[in-house]
Amino acid sequence: MFPLANGETVVRERAQLVNDIYSGEATKRDWSEPDTIDIEGCAIAPSSSVETQTENRNTVTTAMSLYGAPGIDVLPQDRIRARSGLWQVEGEVADWLNALTGWNPGVEFRVTKVVG
Numbered sequence: 001m002f003p004l005a006n007g008e009t010v011v012r013e014r015a016q017l018v019n020d021i022y023s024g025e026a027t028k029r030d031w032s033e034p035d036t037i038d039i040e041g042c043a044i045a046p047s048s049s050v051e052t053q054t055e056n057r058n059t060v061t062t063a064m065s066l067y068g069a070p071g072i073d074v075l076p077q078d079r080i081r082a083r084s085g086l087w088q089v090e091g092e093v094a095d096w097l098n099a100l101t102g103w104n105p106g107v108e109f110r111v112t113k114v115v116g
Helices: none
Strands: 008-019 026-053 058-068 079-082 085-096 106-115
Touching: 026 079, 058 079
Parallel strands: none
Antiparallel strands: 008 026, 008 079, 026 058, 058 106, 079 085, 085 106
16 A cells, blocks of 8 residues: 555454354454464554553553555454554454545554553
């Protein structure tokens, strides 16, 4: 989507589904050996960072927006490795589409990371 000189490569991780011992259905996520793919040419835009302080714990929740090519394979339950961190995809991938021309410039999705 963006020239490789400017775009960033991120790694999408997707947990394998394994059978739940009680139901026997493939509903549990196993992150020990996730399926990974490289997604090239992404743009990353820092979004927000919030610090929550309590008596026993300080946490920092940071969010970013990622922009990529149309049709990239990212789901809400995936993780993204970007900028030396592991981020959780939040919500659905927004697929931009011009209603008048049909032009599809790409997708946007939000990722978050909680530390502390």
